Amino acid sequence: MSVALIAGRGALPAAVSLAMPERPLITTVEGFAPDGLAVDVLFRIERLVPFLRLLSDRGVTQVIFAGAMTRPHLDPALIDADTAQLLPTLMAAMRGGDDATLRAVLGIFEDFGFQILGVPDVAPGLVPGEGVLAGTITEADRADAARAATIVAALGAVDVGQGAVVQQGLCLAVEVLAGTDAMLASLPGLPAALRPDPARGRGLFYKAAKPDQDLRIDLPTLGPDTLGAVVAAGLGGVAFQADRVICLDLPAMQGLAAELGLFLWARP
Numbered sequence: 001m002s003v004a005l006i007a008g009r010g011a012l013p014a015a016v017s018l019a020m021p022e023r024p025l026i027t028t029v030e031g032f033a034p035d036g037l038a039v040d041v042l043f044r045i046e047r048l049v050p051f052l053r054l055l056s057d058r059g060v061t062q063v064i065f066a067g068a069m070t071r072p073h074l075d076p077a078l079i080d081a082d083t084a085q086l087l088p089t090l091m092a093a094m095r096g097g098d099d100a101t102l103r104a105v106l107g108i109f110e111d112f113g114f115q116i117l118g119v120p121d122v123a124p125g126l127v128p129g130e131g132v133l134a135g136t137i138t139e140a141d142r143a144d145a146a147r148a149a150t151i152v153a154a155l156g157a158v159d160v161g162q163g164a165v166v167q168q169g170l171c172l173a174v175e176v177l178a179g180t181d182a183m184l185a186s187l188p189g190l191p192a193a194l195r196p197d198p199a200r201g202r203g204l205f206y207k208a209a210k211p212d213q214d215l216r217i218d219l220p221t222l223g224p225d226t227l228g229a230v231v232a233a234g235l236g237g238v239a240f241q242a243d244r245v246i247c248l249d250l251p252a253m254q255g256l257a258a259e260l261g262l263f264l265w266a267r268p
Contacts, residue, residue, distance in 0.1 A: 008067025019123035049082035118216035130242040135263030140201035148206030156210030167203025187233035202236030209244040223248035237263030
């Protein structure tokens with residue numbers, strides 16, 4: 001069986017491709033090329049059906065989605081007749097949020113006979129299981145992580161975000177449309193009077209999949225750069241949902257966490 005990787009921006013597509021036993025066919029939407037990975041096929045959403053037929057003609061039977069992608073601007077002049085029949089479904093899903101949009105996309109690929117694989121299926125080493133992976137965690141950290149997990153589950157239930165920052169039980173920030181980097185970058189500007197005394201616990205950044213999320217697509221992703229932002233935000237570490245979060249380079253993250261004095265915890 002032949003596999004196609006539907007790649008978005010960032011380093012994840014290259015990491016997934018490298019972890020697979022054979023190089024997949026690398027495809028991407030125009031304007032969303034991945035980092036460090038040669039692309040075999042460029043396509044546009046306006047011509048989605050011809051792209052799906054091309055995959056079939058090349059013997060592709062399985063596809064995997066990896067990388068960041070925002071909703072592209074559609075050019076009505078480029079839409080072919082067959083793809084036009086799919087647009088009402090896609091547009092209705094987009095009004096329902098990211099989760100609904102992703103489910104609609106997966107449904108279209110499945111309707112054309114493709115099996116959808118997830119990152120855990122092809123690169124399980126990128127999705128750590130339960131354990132303290134660097135540093136040590138305290139009872140205060142456990143309490144903050146539990147509080148953050150409750151908050152992220154509530155956010156995910158309404159399709160808002162996958163991350164939160166909690167310090168001594170106080171929620172300092174939540175992840176919204178701008179993403180993790182913007183959330184962490186906002187913390188140094190938070191008035192000191194609003195932050196607890198770090199001597200009693202520096203707090204943490206927590207990341208998790210949304211409740212009932214389809215694990216084949218859009219899993220939360222962490223990388224070494226995340227740890228630098230966590231230090232700049234004055235936090236003590238990172239906790240994340242075990243078996244549900246991608247770590248782009250876990251050995252590098254573990255080494256950097258030790259160097260920076262952070263903990264790294266895959267929480268059950």
